[in-house]
Amino acid sequence: MSKPYSRLDLDQAVILLVDHQAGLLSLVRDIEPDKFRNNVLAVADLAAYFRVPTILTTSFEEGPNGPLMPELKAKFPDAPFIARPGQINAWDHADFVAAIRATGRRQLVIAGVVTEVCVAFPALSAIAEGFEVFAITDASGTFDPLVRDAAWNRMSAAGVQLMTWFAVACELHRDWRRDVEGLASLLSAHIPDYRNLMTSYAALKGAIPSRAA
Amino acid sequence: MSKPYSRLDLDQAVILLVDHQAGLLSLVRDIEPDKFRNNVLAVADLAAYFRVPTILTTSFEEGPNGPLMPELKAKFPDAPFIARPGQINAWDHADFVAAIRATGRRQLVIAGVVTEVCVAFPALSAIAEGFEVFAITDASGTFDPLVRDAAWNRMSAAGVQLMTWFAVACELHRDWRRDVEGLASLLSAHIPDYRNLMTSYAALKGAIPSRAA
Amino acid sequence: MSKPYSRLDLDQAVILLVDHQAGLLSLVRDIEPDKFRNNVLAVADLAAYFRVPTILTTSFEEGPNGPLMPELKAKFPDAPFIARPGQINAWDHADFVAAIRATGRRQLVIAGVVTEVCVAFPALSAIAEGFEVFAITDASGTFDPLVRDAAWNRMSAAGVQLMTWFAVACELHRDWRRDVEGLASLLSAHIPDYRNLMTSYAALKGAIPSRAA
Amino acid sequence: MSKPYSRLDLDQAVILLVDHQAGLLSLVRDIEPDKFRNNVLAVADLAAYFRVPTILTTSFEEGPNGPLMPELKAKFPDAPFIARPGQINAWDHADFVAAIRATGRRQLVIAGVVTEVCVAFPALSAIAEGFEVFAITDASGTFDPLVRDAAWNRMSAAGVQLMTWFAVACELHRDWRRDVEGLASLLSAHIPDYRNLMTSYAALKGAIPSRAA
Amino acid sequence: MSKPYSRLDLDQAVILLVDHQAGLLSLVRDIEPDKFRNNVLAVADLAAYFRVPTILTTSFEEGPNGPLMPELKAKFPDAPFIARPGQINAWDHADFVAAIRATGRRQLVIAGVVTEVCVAFPALSAIAEGFEVFAITDASGTFDPLVRDAAWNRMSAAGVQLMTWFAVACELHRDWRRDVEGLASLLSAHIPDYRNLMTSYAALKGAIPSRAA
């Protein structure tokens, strides 16, 4: 009766970053800017760390929407980059879908701006074609919480699984023993509270000499 | 297992504006008035822009509920206007349903005041008769967020798709190339942040000479 | 695939007021006290106005939970009153279920304190026995919004329809022509914004002479 | 260096109710309507209970601002009522100031709608003429919390004391022994939590027989 | 001991609009964009309506800060416009101060972006030179409420009076009889709730024929 547990798999996941453009980012008001920027960069870092195939797409970079966040360009120099000539729903652009199909993967992990359009439209289209779809909710932003809630509701009703970047990282990693240092670095870079835990721990273990000493 | 993606179609959509009356608007306290007024006018503008058939209905304009927002009257001079003699659920009024059926369309896009009654009741009735129903959540208002949440829950559970005016506009437009100027004007008129992007862009492109020059 | 529209019917509805006791009311912190008290009294008034059979039940009035709100006792002097000797879930008390079955009705409209126990438990039990169940969310209260959200989620997932007192009143009334004065009085007594509309309207119509005159 | 304690005195206080009109009340969005209505009626009840001279004033009752709340009219049939012909700051109307001076009192206790104009303007004017001024903050309302904060700041900087209806009642009453029943009734009528305490207490003391008995 | 009531005077006020530029507006996150844009335009309209001398200033329009809101340029074609070559505090620019002194007025009414810099700095400088300073808090915006609170605190401690556009308009107008139509139009254009009151009132008075008729 309920959705089965579709678990993210390192061999099946592909990350789609949709329209994180400098102009469009000014529309994001449901998540505070420092946190939102951190969350988007966390997704980029986890994609690189886990070597998950990543596809970038934008809409009219030359116009008011502005260029893709430079950090994303720099992080994925070799990733497929689909500059859509006009399609609002990225799924309507054959090149975008082709890039996804070229990976041979079935789990689409999407983040984008704005949530109810740039995330929800391709998410719903992909579900309709049989893909498993996961939205990274905290790396997707929109006008206000009411709009976000409506977008989440529509996506969830269609079968999209709502996740966050931390949950995605943990579900892909599965076991700390796989690479304790790597995961710890990722978390430390994007979760200030975790960074603090590690700082205190390292100091007590002698790794960080106290300045007072 | 989950709802299929029912995508808005310019040939199937009809917009229903229910009871946006001057008196009833004073009951709306789940959305701030400047934003709510803007959202309702945005729906009117998008309906006109996309030439989506639009049906207006009111309840007791002569009484405390007050007249329909004059801007809506002015925007749709030729649209069917159904002044209900007493039915709370607009679907209980044969004229209202007849006006909808006369369009031959199957996708009902509803906004109204208040959400849990004037939107939810006809939405639920229409679902029961096989229509696809989309609520424009941000152009529908009610007493407080708790009431809104209950209304959304009931509608969503019945199969109503929760949308916003921006998502409706984007899903109808589909491709910027259809009319870049038109969509940009619509967005600029109702999204201050987008208007700012366009202002800065135009200035840099030379369209708006700097006053300082 | 989705829940059909189960519409409240004056011949099928029975209202259940569960544990609105003076002591337990101090536990309610997800709705502000003035509003919560108003909502509960609105349910009482609508039950009386529509002559919907109403059943009262309490838990340990003699102890810290305190007596039922005196206004409810006064409003329903002849209603079945079930003082449960210990059952937390009112449905576990045969007298309570018997009182419901004695009405021959199938639509249970429940409000109570606290939401996740006194409302959710009998609501879930009644669903399991084939009743249609409607929770009056704004006349039900609990410890905080997080607890309320969990309670709503559990009830909704089980098929309970989430409503509010205003939606219940409107769905029962259906057509203003049934009794304009009666419904208007009910709304005026419990919706300050609507009362203001009526005051201004009446003054302009000459019913309330201006003090200044 | 700081303001001395200017304590409300039953022989010096006069209550000024400014523009609590049905139309203007729809502008109040910094306090929820059920609570605001309750607070205003509490001020009326305490004014009557303590027999504090009370002066009513309105602005254009015949126009969109609407009539004074009928409950206030009914509560103070013999109080000075000043229908201002146009002055926004009530202090600019000689009749209003004359009515105040006629009481011979020096402590002005003001509530009104909207806070930053109808309360703040006369409050500042009265301070400038040497009166002690107390604003009943929770029976005064305005557009949103930001506007309220600005209004409070301006008034406080000028020497207005910010109070609430409950603090006013307690400062006037001073000693429960003066009239236990009277104060308790006032509190019970307007503080649901206190009403609950009294209900439970009375039941345990035998005053309210349990329905279950 | 407390600040005297310094009342705005039509012959002494000058309005200063500081850095309402398209780029900088994207930094404003303590007030929702629809409301903020409305508030800024309300200040422009009241300045024009009351014919209060108005001075515009900007910082680097040609750069990322972007051009002044085009509506402000259009509204004040003949007003002094000071494009600062680099001074962050507008008061550090001799032309800006000269433009103020040229008006011969002593009451500076300032709004700007962002509050703690573009408003607070010239406000504090002007106070230090003996001007009376009024901040239009709701037409000034900044990063978040915490930053706003700190800015208000610093300004208020220095003697700046915190106001809002509506309070400024009312304090300048003083008496409705001065021009009922004019003030009503201003309020109707920028306070949706007031517009609704006027719509209902006009309809009842026969000015707006009901569509249903």
Place this chain on the structure above:
Amino acid sequence: MSKPYSRLDLDQAVILLVDHQAGLLSLVRDIEPDKFRNNVLAVADLAAYFRVPTILTTSFEEGPNGPLMPELKAKFPDAPFIARPGQINAWDHADFVAAIRATGRRQLVIAGVVTEVCVAFPALSAIAEGFEVFAITDASGTFDPLVRDAAWNRMSAAGVQLMTWFAVACELHRDWRRDVEGLASLLSAHIPDYRNLMTSYAALKGAIPSRAA
């Protein structure tokens, strides 16, 4: 069509406490610390009171995650304690699942830190293997409300029932007559409002002599 009422049963429930470690607790920011600590200890107390089998598990106690809350260690000295060597999803650790299966019970009641990982992952895994799963939402914490909402949505969609510690206690207890003193003590220890009710009640019944006497 909807989930059947799966009611907690004293003979079927097993409580799983996942990663309530001193370091990880600093990550919890969706519930205020005093309340969260109280909720976790309430779960521990109810587990002990109802003698529900309880299983503890932790992740890297020796590292930055820190040791399990000492109160939990002290409360369950004989409970199975599974220190996972690296598995993020506790269900991936055979010992953990074995400990659950060893109880022979089918209703898993889970609380943990953080919600979207340490609770959601084993919850989803357990659902997939046919267990009934209940999340104790208010004894589970995470980074912020947005992350919590996404986690709840994913769990609920998969069939997890969202509960709270109070609902769990009431559903297990079922009838006050089972042990009035025991349940009252549990509630008094963890619900300050309920404790107050009991204090007042006891005083009036003579159990607590007034200090004033």
Place this chain on the structure above:
Amino acid sequence: MSKPYSRLDLDQAVILLVDHQAGLLSLVRDIEPDKFRNNVLAVADLAAYFRVPTILTTSFEEGPNGPLMPELKAKFPDAPFIARPGQINAWDHADFVAAIRATGRRQLVIAGVVTEVCVAFPALSAIAEGFEVFAITDASGTFDPLVRDAAWNRMSAAGVQLMTWFAVACELHRDWRRDVEGLASLLSAHIPDYRNLMTSYAALKGAIPSRAA
């Protein structure tokens, strides 16, 4: 021009606990109950720890206001306890003032319920008589944040210093070397986040053997 730094002194401070009674506590809705209870108990613990003279007072313990929190009675068996026969402002009761004067101390540190009456009234009276007054804001509660803000404003304007229990403890302690263990225990008992730090620290230092070991 501004208030001088009046620093709490172990030889000058006296703590006044006003009306923390079981019934009145149900009125406190500006601070969540778990946190408020914790804060009040923290004040009691710090008073005992620092051996600061403490005076308790109540109003009508035998009536609906209910008995003083039993924990406070138990903590201060020998402290002056003033059961006021009716005075709302404790300062109006000669015994209360006499108890304060008997200590010979000049720094009054007050907490109570409700803030705008039971704290503000004696605070203002004491200031007027030349005492230094400090309000423990987080161990004082009232109806809602608006009421609290008004109360704080009135007290602050009169010269009351607004503090919190943690600031009081730190200002009295002054130097950790005075008693590291003692202060750490106090903080650990009432600040969950600090308790977690100590738990992790102790574990790493070997004081708390890991369960896993």
Place this chain on the structure above:
Amino acid sequence: MSKPYSRLDLDQAVILLVDHQAGLLSLVRDIEPDKFRNNVLAVADLAAYFRVPTILTTSFEEGPNGPLMPELKAKFPDAPFIARPGQINAWDHADFVAAIRATGRRQLVIAGVVTEVCVAFPALSAIAEGFEVFAITDASGTFDPLVRDAAWNRMSAAGVQLMTWFAVACELHRDWRRDVEGLASLLSAHIPDYRNLMTSYAALKGAIPSRAA
């Protein structure tokens, strides 16, 4: 009557960073962690950029309070670092005051954790000794907003000026022409919205070639 404008001066300012230690940071809950971390690093960057003398102090780095944020240690390798042996108020430590006096500067700009103790105590002490004191409110954190408000109130009443890191940077810089690149880099590094403006601007100016090109 009001505080004169004390403007930050590059030759008079000294920045004091008090107790930004990894353990204590977990106590900060009035500002979201991503934003707080960003604000603290912004202060460090502006101190370095403007070459303002900076003094670091900590309390018990070896204990649960944890080490100073490593980024601060790295940023100021040659700054005075005062590890206090036990004084809670840094001003009570002669070395700390001596380090300040050694700079010969009179404007103390303080940030720290927690606000009401580590910032407020030395701020009040410094005011008492004739320094000008500025609190960087957004780089200072504490338990919750109520505690913050009390701390701000106490500091402001004593004459502390409440600022933010952005206001400090702008007041020190004074004129963009001093170093456009430098200030822009500082803002871009710590204000995501400003970074976006610069990204879009640079792209339009040709500095950042569009990826799509």
